[in-house]
Amino acid sequence: MQTKISQRVIAGLDATGKRQFIRDSDLVGFGIEGSAKGKFSYFVETRVKGSGKSVRTHLGNVDHIRLDDARQEARKLLMEAKRGTDIRFRHEEEEPLPETLGKAHEEFYAVKKHKLAPSTLADYRKTFNNCLADWKQLPTRQLSRRMVQQRYIELLDEKNPAYVNKVFRNLSSVLNFSGVRPNPCEVISDKDLRVQVEGKSRFLSGMEIHDVMQWHFTFRPRVTSLLLFYMLTGVRREEALGLTWADIREGKVHFPQTKNKKAHFVPLVGILNGLVGERRPDDEKVFPFTNASLRTALDKFKAQVKFREDWTIHDLRRTFSEHMNLIGYGELDIAVANNQGASGVTRRHYLSGQLAKENLLNRMFEDLQRQFEYYYREIGGEVKKVPKDWVPTDILIDEDIAGRMTNEDWDDYASTIDNSREGF
Structure with missing residues (x-):
């Protein structure tokens, strides 16, 4: 099927019980692939200059990547293929970002469980679930500096500054682990938003x-x-x-x-x-x-x-x-x-x-x-x-x-x- 891919087309996607391909009429080589069970993802398909081979690589789930972002990434990959780059291996070398912040945290827990203490991992879970639970389904690429700044300021009105600092320190560690560059949590230090908290010194006399x-x-x-x-x-x-x-x-x-x-x-x-x-x-x-x-x-x-x-x-x-x-x-x-x-x-x-x-x-x-x-x-x-x-x-x-x-x-x-x- 060939048509101009739009938000209306994406909204009408549905499982047919068999594999399906929707190719964009405006940008040749860009399209959407659907599985028999109804999972749809963007793809780029083109020939690599010098090899004569037709290759295909996926960009990610349509529910987690904006259409404009997918189309822009597709144009970049099509240009690279024209220069002779096999775009399949390029994406294998660069580890893809987790689709959502929730998945980013789960990957972090799974890999770090042998390095970090169980209580430390539990602390990561607790701070995320307590303060950022509504971001679990947020596409990782869509987390912006403005969103981090706004949530940080909101939490300062509700919770202890030391705890708020820990929430975003933990989030920053997860984003760094996932390869998010630039890290949106850097806005806290870039704009000098972090509230300084004195270290605890209480001990029994x-x-x-x-x-x-x-x-x-x-x-x-x-x-x-x-x-x-x-x-x-x-x-x-x-x-x-x-x-x-x-x-x-x-x-x-x-x-x-x-x-x-x-x-x-x-x-x-x-x-x-x-x-x-x-x-x-x-x-x-x-x-x-x-x-x-x-x-x-x-x-x-x-x-x-x-x-x-x-x-x-x-x-x-x-x-x-x-x-x-x-x-x-x-x-x-x-x-x-x-x-x-x-x-x-x-x-x-x-x-x-x-x-x-x-x-x-x-x-x-x-x-x-x-x-x-x-x-x-x-x-x-x-x-x-x-x-x-x-x-x-x-x-x-x-x-x-x-x-x-x-x-x-x-x-x-x-x-x-x-x-x-x-x-x-």
Whole structure:
């Protein structure tokens, strides 16, 4: 069939149960091919100068490419064929763009799943679905700088600037991966639109550590074991939540699934043994929390132990680093303990070795526990009354009595509960 291809022709396309070709009467060599099931795509068909061969290459789905853009691309390819370029191989060498932004993200997830941590990929999905879900079916070529600029400004009125920056930082990474040039997200920096956000610096003070420890040793809510484990090891949220008892062996906690894909371990010295608890079957989790249940337990705990500023699980990793620095450990040692990527020859070839690392971590964790012991024993403060639902059945104290207990009373009471904990 030969006719002038127009938007009306495209709107009338329908499956016929067999393959069909519609060739443009205005631009010879340009057309639309339809499958038996009704999938239609633009194509260019012509002879290559010097070879005498007739070749055909497809430009993309008619639903995702504007007719004017397809016609313009067809003219360019027809000119190249006249110069002797086999346009089939030209398109094989240049990887075609994903048809839609949704497909661009799916390709990114599929390829990057072996390089990026599951939590990182989940973050990419979440930011796209939360803020850009209406762009899933948007043809990749049609995303413009103006669209990015407008959405960025709109989101700033609704969400935290740091989160908005992350949304478009993630989108920019996906577009770069897909080969979109120029990247429309560059409009944010080109026009100086990005709102600068100060880096987070929250960590728990000695007094706040004291309060967490007092609750732990006195009332034993399950969440405080995990909170202290975070503060005393510096591991990330998902690294601890994903632990099973099969990961604990030879006196160490092994973390095979880390953010940077670099295996990490923590020696179980001092109080760390008590925090992980008694061994259960290998396939059971060490800390019986999901992300959701940890969030609920943490909110409940913070509602009772009210600190001056709010804090998050990641702030406990910062607490670990800050107090390690306070007791004299430098950036290099703390980076090893935090399992951060090596940047120097010494770190790559010496401090990342198992023997050096184990010796260093044993010393660091023991020193940090001594510092926490100082906070627990020496720092005073008013003891808050504890709600009944936080008190385990084996530790029951009358609320009136609890409200009159002094710091010395609480210290004495905690020591009678368990005076065998190493390091405390």
